[in-house]
Amino acid sequence: MSSASGNVRPPETSAQPRAITGASFTGSPLGKLAPTGIRPWIVLLEAVLLPALTLALGWWLNPQDPLWVHADFHWAWLAPMIVALRYGPLAGLLSASVLLAGWLLLHHGQDEPFPQVFFLGGLILVMLVGEFSSLWVARTRRAESVQHYLHQRMEHLIRQYYLLRLSHDRLEHELIGRPMSMRDALKTLRGLGSMESDAQTLLRLLSQYCQIGAAALYRVDGDQLDTQPLSSMGAPITLDNNDPLVRQALETHKLCHVVQTLALKQQSQYLMAAPLLDLGGDIYGLLLVDDMPFFALQEENLQTINLLLGYYTDGLSxxxxxxxxxxxxxxxxxxxxxxxxxxxxxxxxxxxxxxxxxxxxxxxxxxxxxxxxxxxxxxxxxxxxxxxxxxxxxxxxxxxxxxxxxxxxxxxxxxxxxxxxxxxxxxxxxxxxxxxxxxxxxxxxxxxxxxxxxxxx
The missing domain is CATH 3.30.70.2880 (Alpha-Beta Plaits)
Known part of the structure; x- marks a missing residue:
């Protein structure tokens, strides 16, 4: 229906969640492997401070071997492992380089062999943990993307369902207000042949089929309407021969409605004025409508009113x-x-x-x-x-x-x-x-x- 239309915005095409796309470090190698919502300088700070803190604790607890190179468990590698697990392999390598720099600094000028197995095993462990972190970050990002897309689709479907429900309610309302088909309406009009005696039947038919609430049918003499209506329904209508909508309908010999007068910056007390034309184009009478539902004032309903009035007046001839x-x-x-x-x-x-x-x-x-x-x-x-x-x-x-x-x-x-x-x-x-x-x-x-x-x- 043309129109319960409420335009629905299509779902966004981007599948990236806001938390990921909004704050990734674009352009940095670290950000490519660890696209988190943390700023780059925070990642760098953690990658440096955690191993430095480990060195400080080692110096305090075990001054002879701060890195626990000769201990049963190499506690110093916990810091690079934690960084690699959080931010990926590059951040873990940066933390491992801090440990290496700390060992070189602590053993500067000493004749102690470099612990190759200690650092090689630690680097392999950090790389494995970092690779595991990258894999699960990618899977998590993909799952969040799918969830975000499904959430958008759900919102779109909810809006579509809401519009469908509104359209269904409106259609149901129109069907209740239109208990007959167009063929039934024309069949009723086919038997009418007198404007004076059948005017009330015409108004009742328009009320049932076109949802007109208050209207009156006047005979037209020249360019003036009779003071008394042939028939009326609903609330009484005050006749105004000089109303702009009435004058426009009489001059153009066409159905006119309030939107046209508003476009001309004029005020009318009626919603619609529809002339009843004979075969020569002269006006039999004029239908003035004072009340009808807002959704009924649309092109299809106006065409239906025109059709019924034309069929009725043709039946008079x-x-x-x-x-x-x-x-x-x-x-x-x-x-x-x-x-x-x-x-x-x-x-x-x-x-x-x-x-x-x-x-x-x-x-x-x-x-x-x-x-x-x-x-x-x-x-x-x-x-x-x-x-x-x-x-x-x-x-x-x-x-x-x-x-x-x-x-x-x-x-x-x-x-x-x-x-x-x-x-x-x-x-x-x-x-x-x-x-x-x-x-x-x-x-x-x-x-x-x-x-x-x-x-x-």
Whole structure:
């Protein structure tokens, strides 16, 4: 629905958690192997101070062997191991170099052999611990990245679910407010023929289908409205002939709403003014709407109001609509001609299409009485005309508010019917369909086309 739209921002594409991406030491070798949230100078400080503190403790506890080179356990390597475990192998090597520098400083000028095995074993141990640290830092970073991405996806799905729920609530509200389909509404309007006696029925239909809360229908005399409405519903409406929305609707002969007056920096006491036009474009009356839900004031609902008003006013001119077609084709049923003209006029004003499906019957199909059988399968709102040609017959089915999909569905139903009845297809039964969109050809030309198909050899 166009619009419960609330734009949803797509999830971020970066998979890096904020704690990692925001504070890594970009560019430094240490940061490439140990991308933590700690600043570089803190890492360097720990890598130097921990082994230095170990040397100080060793000097205090064991002055003869501060590094515990000759002890049963080399306690001095705990400091580089801790640094390597926290920050990776490079930081551990830096701490090991501090121990090496400490040994050289403490034994400067002494004739003591360099403890090669002590430092080689310690370096290997630090490198192994650092490699283990790097591996688990990478795994942890990957897990945090996946968790961050899943969290973003969850937020996105929650927003989508919330919007879907709002859309569902709105749709449910509209379905409660619209207890009938458009075909039911047109069926109700088809039987109306007097503006004075049927005005209340029209308003009630608009209230049910278009969610209008308060409205009044006035007859128009020239460019002025009668003081008393033909019918009204909801709260009483005060008539103002000089209201900018009323004047705009009377001048343009088009439906006008409050957004248009606000765009012109004008104030109107009405939400909508919709004229009822006859075939010549003159105004029968004017519908003034004072109250309707906010979400109902949208393009689709306004088009529906225009459609219902146009269908209603065309029904007031039944004979005038059908007369041009009946003069050329006297054998055409008056209801078929009138409905075709009304639907053509509706398409011209609102853009809603209609369709004519012509079923061509061969002599074999006529002998089996298939035209009469298919007449009984027509839909409730459809109008039909059975044309008898020289050698074949043609059944024209006029489908209001239909398009090619509607025609295909109708033909599929006929195909299924003939298959269940005789286990053959429409073509095998001698029935050949033609689809003639009413939106592309005027009624007079379309009737001419129907006769050409019926009279074809």
């Amino acid at each position: 039944t004979q005038a609509l059908a007369q041009p077609l009946l003069q050329h084709w006297p054998d055409c049923p008056a209801e078929f001609a009138f409905e075709m003209q009304r639907l053509w006029h509706m398409h011209q004003t609102t853009g809603v299409p209609s369709m004519v499906v012509a079923l061509e019957f061969t002599p074999t199909a006529i002998e089996r009485d298939l035209p009469q059988q298919l007449l009984r399968l027509r839909r409730l709102m459809d109008e039909t005309w059975l044309i008898q040609g020289e050698r074949r017959a043609l059944l024209a089915v006029l489908m209001p508010l239909g398009d090619s999909a509607t025609a295909e569905g109708f033909l599929a139903r006929l195909e299924n019917w003939i298959h269940q009845k005789e286990s053959i297809s429409l073509a095998d039964a001698g029935i050949f369909p033609h689809q003639l969109p009413l939106s592309q050809t005027p009624p007079l030309g379309l009737l001419q086309r129907l006769h050409e198909i019926a009279d074809a050899q």
